[in-house]
Amino acid sequence: MAELVWLIPAFPLLGFLTILVAGRKLGEPKAGLLATAAVAASFVVAVGVFFDLLGRDEADRSETVTLFSWVPVGDLSIDLAFLVDPLSITMCLFVTGIGSLIHLYSIGYMHGDPKFSKFFLYLNLFVLSMTLLVLGSNLLVTFLGWEGVGTCSYFLISFWHTKEANATAGKKAFVTNRVGDFGVMIAMFLAFGAVGSLDYAVINDSALAGTLTEVTATGIAAMLFLGAVGKSAQLPLYIWLPDAMAGPTPVSALIHAATMVTAGVYLMVRVNPVLGVAADWVPTMIAWVGAITALFAATIALAQNDIKKVLAYSTVSQLGYMFLAVGTGAYVAAIFHMVTHAFFKALLFLGSGSVIHGMHEEQDMRKMGKLLKFMPVTAGTFIIGWLAIAGVPPFAGFWSKDEILLFAAAESWILYGIGIVTAIITAFYMTRQVVMTFFGEAKWGSHANEAEAAHLDSGDGDDGEGDDELVDAGTPKSLSAAANAEVDDQVETNGAHGEFKPHESPPFMLIPLVVLAGLSIVGGAINLPTLGIIPKDWQHKLLDWLHPLVEFGEEAEARGIGEAVIKDTWAYENKVLLIFVAIACAVIGIVAAWMVYEKKKAKPFEPELLERGWRYDESISNFMGGPGRWLFQKTADFDKGIIDGAVNGVATVVRTVATRARVLQTGFVRQYAGVIGIGVVLLLIWFVVIRGIL
Amino acid sequence: MIAAIEPSWYLILAALLFSIGAFGLLVRRNPLVMFMCIELMLNAANLTFVALATKLGDINGQTAVFFVMVVAAAEVVVGLGILVSILRRRPGATADDLVALKG
Numbered sequence: 001m002a003e004l005v006w007l008i009p010a011f012p013l014l015g016f017l018t019i020l021v022a023g024r025k026l027g028e029p030k031a032g033l034l035a036t037a038a039v040a041a042s043f044v045v046a047v048g049v050f051f052d053l054l055g056r057d058e059a060d061r062s063e064t065v066t067l068f069s070w071v072p073v074g075d076l077s078i079d080l081a082f083l084v085d086p087l088s089i090t091m092c093l094f095v096t097g098i099g100s101l102i103h104l105y106s107i108g109y110m111h112g113d114p115k116f117s118k119f120f121l122y123l124n125l126f127v128l129s130m131t132l133l134v135l136g137s138n139l140l141v142t143f144l145g146w147e148g149v150g151t152c153s154y155f156l157i158s159f160w161h162t163k164e165a166n167a168t169a170g171k172k173a174f175v176t177n178r179v180g181d182f183g184v185m186i187a188m189f190l191a192f193g194a195v196g197s198l199d200y201a202v203i204n205d206s207a208l209a210g211t212l213t214e215v216t217a218t219g220i221a222a223m224l225f226l227g228a229v230g231k232s233a234q235l236p237l238y239i240w241l242p243d244a245m246a247g248p249t250p251v252s253a254l255i256h257a258a259t260m261v262t263a264g265v266y267l268m269v270r271v272n273p274v275l276g277v278a279a280d281w282v283p284t285m286i287a288w289v290g291a292i293t294a295l296f297a298a299t300i301a302l303a304q305n306d307i308k309k310v311l312a313y314s315t316v317s318q319l320g321y322m323f324l325a326v327g328t329g330a331y332v333a334a335i336f337h338m339v340t341h342a343f344f345k346a347l348l349f350l351g352s353g354s355v356i357h358g359m360h361e362e363q364d365m366r367k368m369g370k371l372l373k374f375m376p377v378t379a380g381t382f383i384i385g386w387l388a389i390a391g392v393p394p395f396a397g398f399w400s401k402d403e404i405l406l407f408a409a410a411e412s413w414i415l416y417g418i419g420i421v422t423a424i425i426t427a428f429y430m431t432r433q434v435v436m437t438f439f440g441e442a443k444w445g446s447h448a449n450e451a452e453a454a455h456l457d458s459g460d461g462d463d464g465e466g467d468d469e470l471v472d473a474g475t476p477k478s479l480s481a482a483a484n485a486e487v488d489d490q491v492e493t494n495g496a497h498g499e500f501k502p503h504e505s506p507p508f509m510l511i512p513l514v515v516l517a518g519l520s521i522v523g524g525a526i527n528l529p530t531l532g533i534i535p536k537d538w539q540h541k542l543l544d545w546l547h548p549l550v551e552f553g554e555e556a557e558a559r560g561i562g563e564a565v566i567k568d569t570w571a572y573e574n575k576v577l578l579i580f581v582a583i584a585c586a587v588i589g590i591v592a593a594w595m596v597y598e599k600k601k602a603k604p605f606e607p608e609l610l611e612r613g614w615r616y617d618e619s620i621s622n623f624m625g626g627p628g629r630w631l632f633q634k635t636a637d638f639d640k641g642i643i644d645g646a647v648n649g650v651a652t653v654v655r656t657v658a659t660r661a662r663v664l665q666t667g668f669v670r671q672y673a674g675v676i677g678i679g680v681v682l683l684l685i686w687f688v689v690i691r692g693i694l
Numbered sequence: 695m696i697a698a699i700e701p702s703w704y705l706i707l708a709a710l711l712f713s714i715g716a717f718g719l720l721v722r723r724n725p726l727v728m729f730m731c732i733e734l735m736l737n738a739a740n741l742t743f744v745a746l747a748t749k750l751g752d753i754n755g756q757t758a759v760f761f762v763m764v765v766a767a768a769e770v771v772v773g774l775g776i777l778v779s780i781l782r783r784r785p786g787a788t789a790d791d792l793v794a795l796k797g
Binding site for chain 2: 670673677
């Protein structure tokens with residue numbers, strides 16, 4: 001089965017090509033169903049490969065499937081090859097699994113959009129790129145996917161490109177990612193220079209064998225981390241992710257929460273032997289960048305009012321946790337949190353999309369409230385996602401976050417402290433979001449969406465409903481009285497007729513929500529910790545599965561990774577205590593937010609500084625617009641004056657000389673012949689008289 | 695019986711022909727005549743080749759002549775083509791009139 005791994009990217013490619021050729025003809029909903037089927041087929045193949053690998057011995061689980069030789073140039077030989085091993089298949093499983101759920105959801109969400117088929121075109125292209133990224137057996141194939149997902153991200157952020165802000169957000173994401181991408185390229189050059197190959201196997205083996213020098217390994221690791229910082233939205237390059245929320249919500253869920261942004265974490269885990277050889281400051285830097293980003297983004301999330309912005313900053317924060325795990329050598333915990341985060345964050349994003357859909361494109365949480373009554377399924381699943389991210393046992397997020405905090409505690413108490421504070425804030429802002437959206441009093445009664453109201457108001461005359469006099473954009477209607485099935489239908493298909501009423505989303509959107517909610521509940525089971533009360537067979541499933549890749553046998557301890565390393569620390573021996581601390585933090589955060597936002601016991605603390613994201617984004621804009629611009633202008637002037645000047649100077653000199661010389665060319669053929677004749681005579685004299693020939 | 699002609703006579707004849715050709719090229723303005731002068735010089739060179747080949751008993755000299763003739767034929771084709779087109783456009787044009795082509 002493993003040799004069929006190429007089918008995983010092949011199905012989305014097929015879907016992409018079909019929609020490219022016949023997308024318009026397929027139309028809605030066939031294009032969406034086709035795209036969903038393509039990704040679901042990939043998922044089925046991934047499951048097949050997974051069971052194939054599961055049935056093998058631990059040592060045989062890594063296999064390279066070569067399709068063809070891609071770049072054979074001299075010493076450099078790069079194959080288009082896929083690396084099938086537990087790590088890449090784990091990634092494939094959740095990318096295609098969550099991907100197909102989100103495709104399904106999009107059929108409902110994108111209903112009626114004029115560019116319906118184009119949306120699925122991009123989504124399939126994205127899944128293709130993402131599977132290439134995770135399956136690539138060398139850095140170049142991964143880089144191909146890396147750039148592919150970046151491009152799709154750009155296309156999809158600015159999907160509704162007629163609005164200027166959306167187009168700008170797309171550009172911002174693209175340009176910011178470029179900063180990181182050059183790091184990946186430098187890392188590739190370094191790797192090729194040092195070991196003569198871009199294959200992960202060769203690079204990792206040389207790192208394990210000790211042939212990779214510390215300086216080179218440090219360079220490769222640091223440069224790859226720069227790429228990861230860009231792609232996974234860490235400080236200082238996180239700024240594109242909150243703006244990326246301009247895209248349709250399924251895009252935010254798939255690309256900017258569950259899959260693409262975790263590519264950086266994946267890459268770091270993939271080259272973990274190189275990280276092991278690198279100088280100590282690299283993992284330390286990774287851990288600190290992760291921890292500070294986690295705290296920083298969480299504080300911003302406290303004061304956001306846009307339902308998607310909260311989740312965006314929350315994603316940045318959770319990605320920070322993953323880098324904290326990578327930096328402390330907890331690679332399994334990083335992957336574990338990546339998977340559980342994919343479950344609950346995709347759930348939360350899709351839930352917020354459902355809310356936005358039900359609220360007629362309203363995203364401001366200050367105009368929501370009490371939606372529990374009107375959108376029971378959405379609310380129920382969202383609440384599960386909330387408990388998962390807040391770290392309430394036994395939901396998925398609790399187990400993975402706890403694992404990361406354990407490693408952080410073993411590494412440094414300050415890192416642990418930052419992690420714990422972040423956990424409290426996370427529980428707080430998620431509770432705030434849930435309360436503002438689903439509880440409290442309804443704040444949309446006064447017809448929240450003014451623009452739509454005005455639009456409907458003017459359009460109603462054509463509808464022939466004869467209720468023009470009833471239409472009043474500013475007047476709330478008696479909601480309970482209007483709540484019969486017939487009105488519900490009207491509301492669902494036609495927006496409000498003067499009455500504004502949130503509605504539950506169609507089944508296409510609810511099924512993925514329910515499935516993801518289920519996964520968010522039980523997702524933690526893939527890697528339960530070593531605790532007395534948990535049966536031995538259930539513990540550390542993911543660790544055992546990934547074991548040969550991330551701990552590489554006996555030397556794990558020497559290289560400073562894995563659980564073996566923290567066995568003797570105080571934190572490990574008292575991990576039950578740490579678990580209770582984590583639970584207490586989650587409860588503190590939730591209760592505090594509940595008191596503030598539901599019970600109104602205290603005034604909400606939402607300083608403008610936080611709402612504007614510590615003015616970080618503005619500072620960068622100001623810098624780039626002010627001193628930065630001056631600097632770029634000077635660089636451009638240098639380029640124009642000195643570099644171009646040298647080139648143009650040479651040309652000028654040649655032109656001046658040539659202008660003088662062309663006087664000699666008179667156009668008289670006889671004269672030329674005469675000059676040639678004189679030349680021959682002179683040559684003759686030279687040979688005969690001076691050289692003495694003859 | 696005619697006494698064998700010394701090769702040096704051939705060389706002298708070739709030098710004369712070459713000088714006539716070179717002189718004609720320099721003084722005449724009719725493009726067709728200038729063309730004939732060039733042919734004269736080429737054939738003077740051919741004569742030299744053949745004379746020396748006979749004297750030295752080396753066949754290579756005669757081989758070179760064939761090359762010169764082939765190249766000359768090709769050159770005539772191109773040259774006459776240009777000439778005809780010039781004269782068709784400007785009847786009676788001289789080589790000096792072509793100075794108008796100067797950039």
